[in-house]
Amino acid sequence: MTDQTKSMLVIDDEDSICLAFERFFKARDWNTSSSASAGEGLSDYDELRPDVVFLDVRLPDRSGLDLLDDLSERGAAVVIITACGDLDTVVRALRGKACDYLTKPIDLDKAFALAKRISETKNRGTEKQAPLPSGGEILLGNSPAMQEAYKLIARAAGTRSPVLVQGETGTGKELAALAIHRFGSRRNGPFLAINCGAIPEQLIESEMFGHVKGAFTGADCDRAGKFESTDGGTLLLDEIGELPMSVQVKLLRVLDSGTIERVGSSKTIRPDVRIIAATNKLLEEQVQFGKFRQDLFYRLAVLQISMPPLRDRGQDIPLLAKHFLRQFALNSNDRQKTLASDARDVLMRYAWPGNVRELKNAIDHAVTVAPDRTIRQCDLPQSVRKCASTVSQGDGSLEKAVTDYASTLTDGEPERYRRTIGRAERALIVQAMKLHNGNQSGAADYLGLHRNTLRKKLRELQIQQ
Ligand SMILES: Nc1ncnc2c1ncn2[C@@H]1O[C@H](COP(=O)(O)OP(=O)(O)OP(=O)(O)O)[C@@H](O)[C@H]1O
Ligand SMILES: [Mg+2]
Structure with missing residues (x-):
């Protein structure tokens, strides 16, 4: 063997997973070992000192994330x-010094590529992280798009650089900013917000930097x-896209x-502030x-996080709906209501231009009007029912659906054009795939596209087949 033989340890109480890992890695000349519990895993680690450890978060005797702390202290x-x-697991995993994470079902090729990469770069830091907070309102969603966002949030939480959070209205930008704060080292400090679009131009400066008495009319202290x-x-x-040029x-x-002066004063102050900017406009387009x-764009967008629209992560809709049903029940001290399948279908079909906020409002509406414990299609807001049915019919109503959709957008023209076209394209492709029972060649012919082009679009638009 030319290379020094690499080694891995898999800690998982599911026998079949350990076996699959061991077989796969053995076949590629790695030394392998497995442990079925946290206790066993830690002693195996100390004995074997493997290059890479695969660690299940759920173990019979202890949480895998707690074990991660011990392992990372040992430089594993x-x-x-x-x-x-979910956000908590991903952030804890990444902030707790895990190198990466894999979701089940495990793609062994991916696991192997990851292990290889990790074992080849062995300059791992061992600095300790403070414990992370729990509780409070948190971002939910297991879709790949949300998991990407979680990874970026975890990275952002570990630095103090400015972050720009972009995304359509209601996609959770504020929650993302809060998560960066809560998972970062400033969590015990304040988290404040200024809505740059809601404050008149002449007051924003004073709102941001303060003022001294007499600085302007009305500044009486x-x-x-x-x-x-x-x-x-x-x-x-x-x-932030609404911030006037002068400001x-x-x-x-x-x-x-890094310094400010109150309006009307020349005394400089140096507050220790971490900035997160959010916008539902495409800031690059605004530039x-x-x-x-x-120059301000570059200063703010050191790290960028894009919150995915809800229509691109349909798989999160049932989970979010259930969450809002539970929340509503808790707040009203009522029993939790459930969704009938016809209501669920409508929620899945609708385009959600107002994203998660609109879903939350639709659920609140439905809970209020539903006469019993089951929410049916007829209990959902009319706007949701109407648009969901036009998109699904697949006759001449697509134009109407797109027109309806376009009329709900409130952004600038370029944004509206882009989103409307994107929406129409998505609807056509989804329809073509349905008509051809998921057969890509058939759908591609139907659309007059090359099969590779269709494949690319299915990937880009994250259309599940
Ligand atoms: N992924 C999510 N999981 C749970 N709740 C969410 C999620 N995303 C958004 N929400 C909820 O939806 C509502 C809107 O979220 P938020 O205010 O963060 O959106 P926003 O992107 O800042 O919207 P806007 O651009 O309109 O300011 C809030 O009630 C928030 O709790
Ligand atoms: Mg917001």
Whole structure:
């Protein structure tokens, strides 16, 4: 053997998983070993010191994430195995120094490629992380698109660079910003927000940086701005795309210098603030149209997170709906209602231009109007029922559905055009795939597309087949 033989340990109480891992890695000349519990896993690790550990989060004697802490203290390279990558698990895994994580069912080719990569780069840090918070409102969703977002949130939480969170209205940008704060080292500091679109231009500067008495008419006392009040915490600049040009210049200067002055004062203050900006406009487009300063864009978009629209992650809809049903029941002290299958179908078909917020409102509406414990299609808001049925008919109503959809958008024209076209394309492809029972060649012929082009689009638009 030319290379030094690599070794791996899989810690999982499911025998079949251990066996599959061992076989696969053995066939590729790795030394392998497996343990069925956390206790056994830790002693096996100490004995064998494998290059890579695959660790299940659910173990009979102890949480895999707790074991991860012990393993990472020993400098182990750990890949977490999880049945579903929820935000908490992903963040804990990545912040707890796991190298990566895999979701079940396990793709062994992927696991092997990961192990190989990890074993070849062995410069692992061992700095300790503070314990993470739990509870409170949290982002939900197991779709691949959300898991990507979780990974970025975890990374952002581990740094203090500015972050730009983009996404359509109601996709959870504010929740993402809050998660970055809660999972980061500033979690004990304040989390404040300024809505740049809701404050009149002449007041924004004072809202951000504060003012001294007499600085302008009505300034009858000294007042700290949000930057000062956020000292030691995180400040969310919401709707940043709405920030007037004059304030953009000032914000840029503040970000560059790290200091602020209250309006009307020349005394400089240096608050310790982490900035997260959020926008439902495409900020890069705003830059192209000269509505947003390019230099400020680069300053804010050191890390970028894009929150996926709900229509691109249909698999999260039942889970979110159930969550909102539970929340509603808790708040009203009522028994939790359930969704009938016809209502569920409508929720799955609808395009959700208002994303998760709109889903939440639709569920709240349905819970209120449903006469008994079961929510049926007729209990859902009319707008949802109407649009869901037009898209599904597959006759001349597609145009109407798209027109309806376009009329719900409130952004600028370029954005509206892009989204409407995207929506129409998606609906046509979904329909063609349905007509041909998932047969790609048939659907491609029907659409007049090359099969490879259709495949690419299915991937890009994340259409499940
Ligand atoms: N992934 C999610 N899981 C659970 N709740 C969510 C999720 N995304 C959004 N929500 C809920 O939907 C509502 C809207 O979320 P949020 O305010 O974070 O959206 P936003 O992207 O900031 O919207 P806007 O652009 O309109 O400000 C909130 O009630 C939030 O709790
Ligand atoms: Mg928001």
